Amino acid sequence: MDIKLLDKNDPLLPFRKRFKLKKGVNYLDGNSLGALPRGVTKHVQSVMKKEWGVGLIRSWNEAGWYDAPVRIGAKLAPLLGAKPHEVIVCDTISLNLYKLLVMAARLRPERKVILAEKGNFPSDTYIVESVARLLNMQVRYEGEIDETVAVHTLSHINYKSALKQDMALVTRAAHEKGSLIIWDLAHSSGAVDLKLDACHVNFAVGCGYKFLNGGPGAPSHIYVAEQHLNAIDQPLSGWFGHKNPFAFDESFEAVSDIRAILTSTPQYLSLASFEKALEVYDGVSMQAVERKGQALGDVMIALYDEHLSAFGVGLETTRESIHRGNHVSFTHEHGYKIVQMLIKQGIIGDFRAPNIMRFGFNPLYVRFKDIYDCVMAIKKCLDTKSYNEMTMQGIVT
């Protein structure tokens, strides 16, 4: 395998320059917190100095703060395969999932089951179970979808195994039984070539701080298919979802577009960071992003076969690139210490209990060389047992 040639022929390599990456750091955790794009620091500083410092409250209108959730949603929409008026940027995944679940259940009042996913990100499960308690519904984690199911919710790409679901197929199966579907796109938005409209998805929720590089705690996004836009009935009906927020009406009347998803005053500094970060996708083909993500994973798995499998390292991720997102997970009994050892050397991946070493690759800045260096460092660590120098600090056993 000629790693140098793979990098030389990579059409996305020039986009790496759009990020501020420190020399000596091999960043393989963009699936948890994306790297800092160039220009974001300056932009947020300018928002603070000029728009806040000078413009003060006038900036809600004059600097476009008020319209930001809708404006930024429209900019993000092409990356999701959605129309501009179907996407809005606000709040967090968990909060948005809560809104969408209640909203979906209200659209199917005669049905009493939420079909959820075993092994999904725990926060999604906590929210699903809370909604079920609130609405007197049942949660099912197994079995086929049937006419009792109001809504099916699952991750498009699993946070541990990177297993990628067939969005068109699963959505069609839900619709055949009259159910609605909500996809969690936490590991998909900005990472793979999404086609929400073409797959006839009802609702989706995604993340701003992972592959989209919006910064720590960057706002999440919600997709509501056009057919549902004029009937949004979500449970956190705050003033920003009102038809006329500044009339200060005593009673709530939802606006009849995507803004009905909003609850409160937009967190503008985070939105500003996220909006500027989206510029790294200017001129980028999501097909090329998906293709490179698959190639990076294929290379990592081939190197695993050659160098790591003999050391008792397990492969938690599927070998089939069309069913895999942009991370590869290995298992090892000393996984935590190995990851700590790599971090000490500037190779930043992460650990997920009980024994998963997870390496994510944003195709816009990760090179094939980075994958190679990571696998070789794991091999050395196992060969020399240098992980024994690390402690289990921070882990509750």
Ligand SMILES: Cc1ncc(COP(=O)(O)O)c(C=O)c1O
């Ligand atoms: C798949 C998935 N869903 C949901 C969440 C929770 O996101 P938030 O903290 O924005 O609620 C995460 C966070 O990493 C995640 O990976």
